[in-house]
Amino acid sequence: MFYLIGAGLKPEQLTVEAISALKKCDEVFMERYTSAFSTGELEELETLTGKKVKELDRPEVETGFSKRLARAIEKNIALLVIGNPLFATTHTQLLIDAERLGAQWSVVPGISVQNYLGKTGLNAYKFGRVVSIVSPSENYKPESFYDNIKANLEAGLHTLCLLDITPMKKMTPRDALTLLLEIESKRSDKTIREAKIVVLAALGSEEERTVSGRAEKLLWLDFPLPASLIVCSKLNEKEEEALAELTEEIP
Numbered sequence: 001m002f003y004l005i006g007a008g009l010k011p012e013q014l015t016v017e018a019i020s021a022l023k024k025c026d027e028v029f030m031e032r033y034t035s036a037f038s039t040g041e042l043e044e045l046e047t048l049t050g051k052k053v054k055e056l057d058r059p060e061v062e063t064g065f066s067k068r069l070a071r072a073i074e075k076n077i078a079l080l081v082i083g084n085p086l087f088a089t090t091h092t093q094l095l096i097d098a099e100r101l102g103a104q105w106s107v108v109p110g111i112s113v114q115n116y117l118g119k120t121g122l123n124a125y126k127f128g129r130v131v132s133i134v135s136p137s138e139n140y141k142p143e144s145f146y147d148n149i150k151a152n153l154e155a156g157l158h159t160l161c162l163l164d165i166t167p168m169k170k171m172t173p174r175d176a177l178t179l180l181l182e183i184e185s186k187r188s189d190k191t192i193r194e195a196k197i198v199v200l201a202a203l204g205s206e207e208e209r210t211v212s213g214r215a216e217k218l219l220w221l222d223f224p225l226p227a228s229l230i231v232c233s234k235l236n237e238k239e240e241e242a243l244a245e246l247t248e249e250i251p
Helices: 016-023 040-050 058-062 066-071 087-102 115-119 144-154 172-186 237-246
Strands: 002-006 027-031 054-058 077-081 105-108 131-133 157-162 196-202 208-213 228-233
Touching: 002 016, 002 087, 016 058, 016 077, 016 105, 016 157, 027 040, 027 058, 027 066, 027 131, 027 228, 040 131, 040 172, 066 077, 077 087, 115 157, 115 196, 115 228, 115 237, 131 144, 131 172, 144 157, 144 172, 144 228, 157 172, 172 196, 172 228
Parallel strands: 002 077, 002 105, 027 054, 027 077, 131 157
Antiparallel strands: 157 228, 196 208, 196 228
């Protein structure tokens, strides 16, 4: 059996179902390149489950996991993913591969950033396509995430923005907002500058902060990591009231 298991945003968010499945497993792996715990370490997972957990990098999951899936025909193999395991297409592909290999599989959902969106008071039905804000490099400077944010706004939809994580650095809200403002300045646009922004920082931890305001004000603040952004579309009266009462609003 192959178990694809959501680990939540911190070790304590492992569900009873997840712990039960992990205790059955002969091998337990974890990928942490798509996200990061808001608090807690790998050792805490091992204590909770009684299993040794081996971390895998991106190539080991995306191109090298087939040999492990093949073992799932006769053994119980698990892959832990921070947050919810089917948030990224990489993990859906693993289920397809398991099916083609003839290995049974099971998915155990986990708590993700999306489960926290309601704490802002924003209407869950008004969220559009999720985007990932990618750090530019010398040979790679995508702007498609800006186009998707703008498309959502034009459709009257809020945008959840996931911030880039690399082995070397976690993108900060300041980094992300600076990048968005630079793109729109180049395009002589005002999409981000005029929108209400919500920063979701270190969700689930004691350092958790949910702060709302304009991009130019939020740029001056430091936030615990990891963090995400919401670019708000037009707010209704209840959403305005909720943001004022449920978030740390920066005038």
